[in-house]
Amino acid sequence: MAIRLNLAKTERILFCGSKWWGDPDMPANMEYPTMEVQEDGETYDYPLTFVCQINCEDIAGFDKEDRLPHEGMLYFFAAIDDYIGYESPVTNPDGEWPKGRFVVKYAKSINFETFQTCMLVGDEDEQLTEPELEITFSECGDDEAGIKMLCTSETAGYPDHITLLQLASDAIGGIEMENRTVDLLIKNSDLGFGNWKKAKAVLR
Numbered sequence: 001m002a003i004r005l006n007l008a009k010t011e012r013i014l015f016c017g018s019k020w021w022g023d024p025d026m027p028a029n030m031e032y033p034t035m036e037v038q039e040d041g042e043t044y045d046y047p048l049t050f051v052c053q054i055n056c057e058d059i060a061g062f063d064k065e066d067r068l069p070h071e072g073m074l075y076f077f078a079a080i081d082d083y084i085g086y087e088s089p090v091t092n093p094d095g096e097w098p099k100g101r102f103v104v105k106y107a108k109s110i111n112f113e114t115f116q117t118c119m120l121v122g123d124e125d126e127q128l129t130e131p132e133l134e135i136t137f138s139e140c141g142d143d144e145a146g147i148k149m150l151c152t153s154e155t156a157g158y159p160d161h162i163t164l165l166q167l168a169s170d171a172i173g174g175i176e177m178e179n180r181t182v183d184l185l186i187k188n189s190d191l192g193f194g195n196w197k198k199a200k201a202v203l204r
Helices: 190-192
Strands: 002-007 034-038 043-045 049-055 074-078 104-106 133-140 161-167 182-187 200-202
Touching: 049 161, 074 182, 104 182, 161 190, 182 190
Parallel strands: none
Antiparallel strands: 002 133, 034 043, 049 074, 074 104, 161 182, 182 200
16 A cells, blocks of 8 residues: 555644645755756756655554654655746656756654754745645555555566655646656665665656
8 A cells, every 4th residue: 555645735834744845844954955957058056846844753654564764754855846837947858867856855853943944035035935735644555646655666667666755746736747757766675774865766
């Protein structure tokens, strides 16, 4: 069984909770991930889009095989600006994306006193992120539609991987994938050791 991510608008404060979009709540020593972009003869660092953060306590009851940590916070960042209606300095290819265009981070514990909300703002201090949505979780089949975690990989060429997070079109979440998906994959062995840097993104 996979874990479905159910998204909903809320008036609740989601600081250090499971949320989609918005701004990540991170330890002070955790850096916001960027990718290197070359454009018009210049090289610069461009921030990845914050997709979601998962308070691991929220998924403990659904992770029957104990494949994920059951404490701490998981963070997902990806170069998906063009899938949510924004211009992007890069175009992601079919198949596996170049390294650095998808990043998973993990904090082993959550401290409400020391965690900070990392906000992306524009030149006039305007907020650049989409309004945050609350995430709740439920069980679902591997082949059911929706945004899911821990579903069996359907991506050809990656038989020893599991889909850590699957991004698909979602009206509430604001993702437009045109009947395609981005599978955020990780080897079962790397998942067991928490080697989050080994995760990769595949567009199919």
